[in-house]
Amino acid sequence: MQLSRSTFTSAKRYPEKVLQFGEGNFLRAFVDWMFYELNKKASFNGSVVVVQPIDKGMVNMLNEQDGLYTLYLSGLKNGKPESTHETIDVISRGINPYKDFHTYLQTAEGHDMRYVVSNTTEAGIAFEENDKPTDTPPNSFPAKLAVWLHHRYKTFNGDASKGVHVIPCELIDKNGDNLKRIILQLAEKWNLDEGFIKWLNTACTFSNTLVDRIVPGYPKERIAEITEELGYEDKQVVEGEHFHLWVIEASEELKEELPFPSIGLDVKYVKDLTQYRTRKVRILNGAHTALVPVAYLYGIDTVRESVEHPVVGKFLRDEVFEEIVPTLDLPKEELEQFSNEVIDRFRNPYIKHQLMSIALNSWSKFETRVLPSILEYVKRKGTVPQRLAFSLAATIAFYKGKRGNEDIALNDDAAALELLKNAWSKSDGSDAAVKNVVTEVLGYQKNWKRDLNEVEGLNEAVTKHLINIERHGVQKAIEMI
DSSP: BOOOOTTTTTTOOOEHHHHHHHOOOHHHHHHHHHHHHHHHHHHHOOOOEEEOOSSSSSHHHHHTTTTTTEEEEEETTEEEEEEEEEEOOEEEEETTTTHHHHHHGGGGOOOOOOOEEEEOOTTSSSSTTTTOSSSSSSHHHHHHHHHHHHHHHHHHTOOOOGGGGGOOOOOOOOOOHHHHHHHHHHHHTTOOHHHHHHHHOOOOOOOOOEOOOOOOOOGGGGGGHHHHTTSOOOOTOOOEOOOEEEEEOOOHHHHHHOOGGGOOOEEESOOOOOHHHHIIIIIIIIHHHHHHHHHHHHHHHHHHHHHHSHHHHHHHHHIIIIIIGGOOOOOHHHHHHHHHHHHHTOOOOTTOOOOHHOTTTTHHHHHHHHHHHHHHHHHHHSSSSSSHHHHHHHHHTEEETTETTTTTTOSHHHHHHHHHHHHHOOOOSSSSHHHHHEEEHHHHHHHHHSGGGGGHHHHHHHHHHHHHHHHHHHHGGGGGO
């Protein structure tokens, strides 16, 4: 028996108030769950229409279950394991605009439609020169949204009360500001009328946001056990942790309309989220990115195993508390509390978070998540942080593509992969050759936005660690720091 509204008869229907770009695990385990909670506890009385942002997606699977799915929230609470699950009924339907553009556009005509949320990956908020207002649909997410907003503006003759709150969740800095900038750029390029631009600026809001919840997604390895527990088949089961944080630079109007904090959700409405973003990116995301190559080359496959390992776990803690925390400006007690929470989240006994799932696009992640800590540490301490330098060396070794006799499935920017392949192909294994590999990688300005060979002591530190990794393997090299 498959989950649907005919088999789960207690599922409710609500007016469609939220347009959501993205049908993936994160939004369903985070934003949609929050709107579900708002329906239960604050009489929000609204549902979410999900739009598939790319040609190939999963809205068909979502529609087969009438928008229903089971959410498992699992992890440590007060130091003890706890797991709960609920059937989420907040999604009304899914739309594939590549197959049914007319239906997609029709959602802009809804009187109750009020909010737009999105998670189209870091690359999703981008200007594409070739997008046209007559495309059905345009290729990029901003262009799809621009067409939708213009249709809504025309449908209601510029009625200010029919403006919408746009709340993107993509993990880029100033996501709301950047999305609005691109939509205005498209409006100008497409010669859309001045009235529409005025309506965008006065009737609509675009919020910068920060999201935080670890969502490994579909629990493939446990699905037989879950199906037996639930008593029905659910192809859209999603698993996440208890911890959640949504920081939103919001207007007073949005704060009143979406009272998430009043129902106990950790949603913070702030004027400036910079300090929260820096804390999260440097500590949580930075620790993830710095850990992956070290732990994986050590012979470990999951985050939890890494944190609980006597050697790798200590390496990670020392890296966070001694080399990342000292580069941040929030109170030390607050930073250490957040760091301890992050370590506990990594130890979640219910989530088998594969290191290789985090390894995707490691070079761009290292530049945004780890490099700032290295540079700030050098600036403040006058010396190179050795564990972070070791993580950089391990990343270079990881991109050699081998763990013992096992091939590593590298997944990254094509130019970065080619650079590493060429650099390693020229190495004969000598110390001088390893130094040449490091020099070439650190000089890759397309990724680093600068020549890292100019950072005093960094080339020497990374070279030393990479030589040790090449000579002795990560297990021995990590003990030599």
